[in-house]
Amino acid sequence: xxxxxxxxxxxxxxxxxxxxxxxxxxxxxxxxxxxxxxxxxxxxxxxxxxxxxxxxxxxxxxxxxxxxxxxxxxxxxxxxxxxxxxxxxxxxxxxxxxxxxxxxxxxxxxxxxxxxxxxxxxxxxxxxxxxxxxxxxxxxxxxxxxxxxxxxxxxxxxxxxxxxxxxxxxxxxxxxxxxxxxxxxxxxxxxxxxxxxxxxxxxxxxxxxxxxxxxxxxxxxxxxxxxxxxxxxxxxxxxxxxxxxxxxxxxxxxxxxxxxxxxxxxxxxxxxxxxxxxxxxxxxxxxxxxxxxxxxxxxxx
Numbered sequence: 001x002x003x004x005x006x007x008x009x010x011x012x013x014x015x016x017x018x019x020x021x022x023x024x025x026x027x028x029x030x031x032x033x034x035x036x037x038x039x040x041x042x043x044x045x046x047x048x049x050x051x052x053x054x055x056x057x058x059x060x061x062x063x064x065x066x067x068x069x070x071x072x073x074x075x076x077x078x079x080x081x082x083x084x085x086x087x088x089x090x091x092x093x094x095x096x097x098x099x100x101x102x103x104x105x106x107x108x109x110x111x112x113x114x115x116x117x118x119x120x121x122x123x124x125x126x127x128x129x130x131x132x133x134x135x136x137x138x139x140x141x142x143x144x145x146x147x148x149x150x151x152x153x154x155x156x157x158x159x160x161x162x163x164x165x166x167x168x169x170x171x172x173x174x175x176x177x178x179x180x181x182x183x184x185x186x187x188x189x190x191x192x193x194x195x196x197x198x199x200x201x202x203x204x205x206x207x208x209x210x211x212x213x214x215x216x217x218x219x220x221x222x223x224x225x226x227x228x229x230x231x232x233x234x235x236x237x238x239x240x241x242x243x244x245x246x247x248x249x250x251x252x253x254x255x256x257x258x259x260x261x262x263x264x265x266x267x268x269x270x271x272x273x274x275x276x277x278x279x280x281x282x283x284x285x286x287x288x289x290x291x292x293x294x295x296x297x298x299x300x301x
Contacts, residue, residue, distance in 0.1 A: 001069075001157050001180075001245055002094065002109055005102030007166040016160075017107030023115060024088050027081045039082060042205075046074055047086045051093065057243065058186070064244050066183035071117020072149035072191050076125050076142070077198075077205065083118040108160060112153040121149035121191070139196050146191030147184040154180035157245065167248055179244035 008016075050070035057065040074083035091109050094100040101109045128141030158176040162169030198205050242250070 001112055001153055001176075001243075002091075002101035003105040003112070003157065003160070003245070004249070005104045007164060007249060008105055008108060008160060009164045012160055012164055013104050013108060015107075016111050017104070020107040020110035020115070024085065024110065027084050027088075031081050031085060035082075039078070043078060043082060043086045046070075046077065047089050050074065050087065051090045053190075054090065054094070060179060060182055060244070064179060064242060064247050066179065066186070066243060068187055068190055069113060069117050069150055069153075070187075070190075071113065071153075072121020072125070072142075072145045072187070073194060075118040075122030075149075076145065076191075076195060080119050080122045083122065084114055087114040087118055108157075112157050112160075116153040116156055117149040120152045121145040124148050134199055138199055139192050142195040143188040143192040146188035147181075149191075150180050150184035150187045151177060154244075161249075172248060175248050176244060183244075 050068075050073075053068040053070055055067070057067045060066045071083070071087055074086050077083070078086060088110055091101065091114055092106070095103060095106050095109070122145070124145040125141050128137065128144065154176040155173065158167070158169065158172040161167045161172050195206070
């Protein structure tokens, strides 16, 4: 759903730039008053997780691919304000360093992928009353929240492109909604699985009145959380198929007969990828140990 430059009219692009800019500034000011000491490293860990997860494209249908978003997960774990700022850092980094989404269209991407995913996922989760529940109710609430958080931005993106005259609404709306309804199932399963797991082993992470400490167990958990999508990315690689928006804008989707399997054993037996993944894990471990050593040297704050 990363909209490139040149497909939105200046009126729509600049309006969304202004709306997103004001929203991010308000969120930053609001969060400064509410931020706890433990929230900062958790935001950093989750932003790294979302950044890595969004780089992994998996085959969907009709010669297209999709990737995870993570907005609902950020909104539920961090709250909508901190979740929006965390997602904003990911989207801005993607636009500046990976050219994933245009600079003029940055406001549209912040609105679609950032605000809509985070706030819709959080709202649906709260609507089901999941913060006070456990078990099946929490699992279902997280699943629906994850699915809605992907479908709603896809619909908004289709309307923006339709109003800009880039893609007729009668073509863009069913295409974007249809493909992202399928992608949303994967997003919903991830959101539901992660939250159900945390509810059993670390229920305190589902509460945002966090204390000041960030211990070794939290650091190891954060490393594992980042290592999972990083491992899949390094070992299995990312699908080369276009995502639904790219296929829609270019009008040249990949042939339906072209198939890519993310679970192909050949992906995981490549010695170079295995060595790359092990090297990345070692570097992450060294970085964690270095940070911990510096903290111990400075002593308790």
